[in-house]
Amino acid sequence: MTAVLATGALAALAGSVAPARAPEETERAPAGFVALREVAPGIEQDIRYAGDHNFVGERIDGYEEPECLLAEESARALTRVERDLARDGLGLRVFDCYRPQRAVDHFLRWAEDPGATEEREEFYPRVPKDRLFDEGYLAERSGHSRGGTVDLTLVDDEGRAVDMGTGFDFFDPASHPGSPEPDAEQRRARERLRSAMAARGFTPIDTEWWHFTHDEEPFPDRHFDFPVERAALRGE
Numbered sequence: 001m002t003a004v005l006a007t008g009a010l011a012a013l014a015g016s017v018a019p020a021r022a023p024e025e026t027e028r029a030p031a032g033f034v035a036l037r038e039v040a041p042g043i044e045q046d047i048r049y050a051g052d053h054n055f056v057g058e059r060i061d062g063y064e065e066p067e068c069l070l071a072e073e074s075a076r077a078l079t080r081v082e083r084d085l086a087r088d089g090l091g092l093r094v095f096d097c098y099r100p101q102r103a104v105d106h107f108l109r110w111a112e113d114p115g116a117t118e119e120r121e122e123f124y125p126r127v128p129k130d131r132l133f134d135e136g137y138l139a140e141r142s143g144h145s146r147g148g149t150v151d152l153t154l155v156d157d158e159g160r161a162v163d164m165g166t167g168f169d170f171f172d173p174a175s176h177p178g179s180p181e182p183d184a185e186q187r188r189a190r191e192r193l194r195s196a197m198a199a200r201g202f203t204p205i206d207t208e209w210w211h212f213t214h215d216e217e218p219f220p221d222r223h224f225d226f227p228v229e230r231a232a233l234r235g236e
């Protein structure tokens with residue numbers, strides 16, 4: 001567990017900045033958070049941690065509803081990405097948006113349990129689960145808890161996921177955006193997603209092709225813990 005807990009520096013490299021303040025233990029979102037569905041109803045949502053199709057294999061703490069909640073500025077920036085891609089007949093599907101600290105804590109508890117490996121084959125066949133934090137696939141203080149980070153992929157004009165070479169949350173070197181393992185078409189698809197996101201101010205990380213943080217996120221020094229549910233969006 002020491003290995004899991006002593007990950008501040010690597011987590012920072014992975015895109016999660018050490019918090020200036022402790023996570024805020026409120027049940028309500030601050031003013032300025034929105035449901036993406038209200039801002040961009042055309043963006044598909046498959047919120048994996050609200051169900052059991054994820055690397056833990058069960059619903060994650062804090063995901064009371066399968067909703068993408070984001071800081072409003074970040075949600076609006078995502079609508080610009082959506083608009084740009086639509087010109088090429090492409091769309092977006094989000095897998096995770098705002099993530100409460102209690103969900104991150106659930107990931108930490110799972111990582112500490114060597115017996116819980118039911119989802120290994122689908123999600124982390126080559127990387128031991130006690131290395132997932134150290135290697136930058138998970139973070140103790142995640143950018144997702146600030147409301148300006150999103151996990152997503154491209155869909156085609158019939159709503160089919162574009163082949164990126166690996167699936168969402170496949171924790172493996174093959175999911176590094178620059179990995180040579182995917183074929184040329186898959187690498188082009190990753191680059192299409194990366195360039196579309198970068199054009200509207202979203203920065204990727206080195207370990208996961210699906211993970212991007214909004215450069216202009218409005219809460220860069222805060223980490224929240226309110227649950228993922230529409231009722232939380234009633235302001236501070």
Ligand SMILES: C[C@@H](N)C(=O)N[C@H](C)C(=O)O
Pocket residue numbers: 014016096136137138139141142143144151169208211
């Ligand atoms: C767990 C995965 N979807 C992810 O978002 N990983 C990064 C490193 C994070 O937890 O912030």
Ligand SMILES: [Zn+2]
Pocket residue numbers: 096144149150151210211212
């Ligand atoms: Zn992510």
